[in-house]
Amino acid sequence: MYVPDSGRQLRLYPLDFCRNCGHEYYSVRRTKDAGTGKEVFLARGGETREENSPQDGYLYLSDPAWPLDEDEMLRRLPDGWLEEKNGFLRVKSSHKRDLPESVRVTGLGEIVRDGSGQRAAFVESNFKFCLCCGINYLGRTGKLTKLASLSSEGHSTATPEAFAKQGGLVHCGRDMSCRSQFLVP
Numbered sequence: 433m434y435v436p437d438s439g440r441q442l443r444l445y446p447l448d449f450c451r452n453c454g455h456e457y458y459s460v461r462r463t464k465d466a467g468t469g470k471e472v473f474l475a476r477g478g479e480t481r482e483e484n485s486p487q488d489g490y491l492y493l494s495d496p497a498w499p500l501d502e503d504e505m506l507r508r509l510p511d512g513w514l515e516e517k518n519g520f521l522r523v524k525s526s527h528k529r530d531l532p533e534s535v536r537v538t539g540l541g542e543i544v545r546d547g548s549g550q551r552a553a554f555v556e557s558n559f560k561f562c563l564c565c566g567i568n569y570l571g572r573t574g575k576l577t578k579l580a581s582l583s584s585e586g587h588s589t590a591t592p593e594a595f596a597k598q599g600g601l602v603h604c605g606r607d608m609s610c611r612s613q614f615l616v617p
């Protein structure tokens with residue numbers, strides 16, 4: 433999508449929201465662009481946006497971003513994901529592959545490694561915990577018990593104002609379908 437007055441192209445993504453705290457997640461599919469060879473996050477389509485494959489997942493954007501520092505990250509994880517070993521806290525081995533992956537993305541959803549773009553965290557497939565409020569969703573089955581989407585619920589559980597401050601811009605159409613876009617400096 434071309435954004436008037438900005439001279440920039442931005443990719444739009446469907447939004448889902450944590451049922452506990454309302455933080456937004458961009459519903460994405462991670463794939464490789466055949467033309468450029470770059471890894472890119474595409475918008476996930478479909479009415480229900482169920483999680484189908486490991487390439488399907490959610491992007492989390494926040495300020496500050498998901499921590500790179502391990503100690504800080506441990507403080508953000510649900511208690512049930514941690515264990516103590518020799519007096520130190522660590523992530524249980526059964527949860528290591530569930531950890532969010534820190535990435536940098538451009539406004540077109542491309543994953544970049546040169547320090548440009550915006551920091552985000554990618555969580556694969558099943559949504560296991562909220563990176564914002566830390567609620568543990570393990571054991572809950574079905575996406576709808578964990579995430580809400582504006583298109584399915586109107587504005588009852590999510591207000592655009594709450595998300596605009598996170599750096600996302602929400603556009604609402606007449607049919608109440610909402611889309612958000614990255615705002616990358």
Ligand SMILES: [Zn+2]
Pocket residue numbers: 450451452453454455562563564565566567
């Ligand atoms: Zn939450």
